[in-house]
Amino acid sequence: MYSRKSFRPSSNSTYNFKSAVRDGYTAQQQEQYTKYLKKLKSEFEERWCKKQRFSVEISETETVTTLGTGAFGRVLLLKHKKSHRLYAMKVLEKEKIVKMKQVEHTLNEKRILESIRFPFTVYMEFTFKDNTYVYFIMPFVSGGEMFTHLRRMGKFEEPLAKFYATQVILALEYLHFCSLVYRDLKPENIMIEKTGYLKICDFGFCKVLQGRTWTLCGTPEYLAPELILSKGYGFSVDWWSFGVLLFEMNAGYPPFYANDSMRTYEKIVSGKYRCPSGFSTDLRDLIRNILQVDISHRYGVMRNGVMDFKNHKWFRGIEWDSVLNCRTQSPFIPKFKCPGDTTNFDRYEDEPLVQHTRCRFESEFIDF
Ligand SMILES: Nc1ncnc2c1ncn2[C@@H]1O[C@H](COP(=O)(O)OP(=O)(O)O)[C@@H](O)[C@H]1O
Ligand SMILES: [Mg+2]
Numbered sequence: 001m002y003s004r005k006s007f008r009p010s011s012n013s014t015y016n017f018k019s020a021v022r023d024g025y026t027a028q029q030q031e032q033y034t035k036y037l038k039k040l041k042s043e044f045e046e047r048w049c050k051k052q053r054f055s056v057e058i059s060e061t062e063t064v065t066t067l068g069t070g071a072f073g074r075v076l077l078l079k080h081k082k083s084h085r086l087y088a089m090k091v092l093e094k095e096k097i098v099k100m101k102q103v104e105h106t107l108n109e110k111r112i113l114e115s116i117r118f119p120f121t122v123y124m125e126f127t128f129k130d131n132t133y134v135y136f137i138m139p140f141v142s143g144g145e146m147f148t149h150l151r152r153m154g155k156f157e158e159p160l161a162k163f164y165a166t167q168v169i170l171a172l173e174y175l176h177f178c179s180l181v182y183r184d185l186k187p188e189n190i191m192i193e194k195t196g197y198l199k200i201c202d203f204g205f206c207k208v209l210q211g212r213t214w215t216l217c218g219t220p221e222y223l224a225p226e227l228i229l230s231k232g233y234g235f236s237v238d239w240w241s242f243g244v245l246l247f248e249m250n251a252g253y254p255p256f257y258a259n260d261s262m263r264t265y266e267k268i269v270s271g272k273y274r275c276p277s278g279f280s281t282d283l284r285d286l287i288r289n290i291l292q293v294d295i296s297h298r299y300g301v302m303r304n305g306v307m308d309f310k311n312h313k314w315f316r317g318i319e320w321d322s323v324l325n326c327r328t329q330s331p332f333i334p335k336f337k338c339p340g341d342t343t344n345f346d347r348y349e350d351e352p353l354v355q356h357t358r359c360r361f362e363s364e365f366i367d368f
Helices: 027-049 094-099 103-115 146-153 158-177 236-251 261-270 281-290 320-324
Strands: 061-069 073-080 086-093 126-129 133-139 190-192 198-200
Touching: 027 103, 027 158, 027 320, 061 086, 086 094, 094 103, 094 133, 103 133, 146 190, 146 236, 158 198, 158 236, 158 320, 236 281
Parallel strands: none
Antiparallel strands: 061 073, 073 086, 086 133, 126 133, 190 198
16 A cells, blocks of 8 residues: 655543633634633653653563554564563664664654643653564554555545544644644544544654754655755644645645655645535635745744634534534444454554564663
């Protein structure tokens, strides 16, 4: 299956809203919601400053199968022997991380996963390290990647794309509120729960942002023009990627695409794309407002922030607070036989983890 590589909550507290307004989101609702976000942010900051302690030992678990592969390792399905609880375990080879100068990124990904808690993002359950690898253990999201379902269905019908877009906007709003820029939004990094709701995974490029940053990272088709042009950039890049995602969910292919990355970048920077004839007027209008090369005209970045999305015509009928609390029925539920069912994932060769007899790169990962 064609795949694009990036180069290089379980929170118990639900959001209690006073009134559900069907069309749009009032300033009053947003004000109330901002108070809730402030609480989530202070919880994020508290976890960020505190060294996490985990009580699960690696010997208490066993690996079941491979769920996915990436640049530095792979993601395995993991079972807790006693409780039979299932997890996804990201296994990263220390040697590869060091050789590719990704130690900082890896420690950062760990700290972010340990600190975030939001209904539409994964988080860290616990971690291990041994002589050869470091391990991130997260909740297992059993429905597979959005990418898999998008390719299977060809494209999503607008109500389904809208349901997913709502959650992605809320997740980005939360991350940005916590000063986190995500930088790798794409269907491969969005998992679908058995309830049909989303969980964004892969915080490998996510970072706390103070001011601007310059690092070139992400996935070619999803890169924002300001990032390609090596201008200092900020949260605007995530809203651009969201525009690309919105297009791809509804069309089945991304708006800027060429056989080589350079040509893709030229198309992105030109800002020219064509919507398929099936797109509704409201959807076209929304995408046009997001895929703006000039960030001062881009939705998400302007004075009204996310309210530009929450009150856009395409989202008419969406009850934002109800989606946040997972009270809206998902238009799509992945097929699912039993708890360990991995039919929603691609098949991979299960290679055994190789262990060195002596601890490698101990000092580099002392803080892990
Ligand atoms: N919590 C999870 N539950 C189920 N599958 C997961 C989970 N996290 C990751 N995966 C699978 O593993 C793949 C690679 O994980 P990811 O964190 O995106 O690594 P990489 O940085 O290598 O892209 C994902 O695209 C997904 O298929
Ligand atoms: Mg990924």
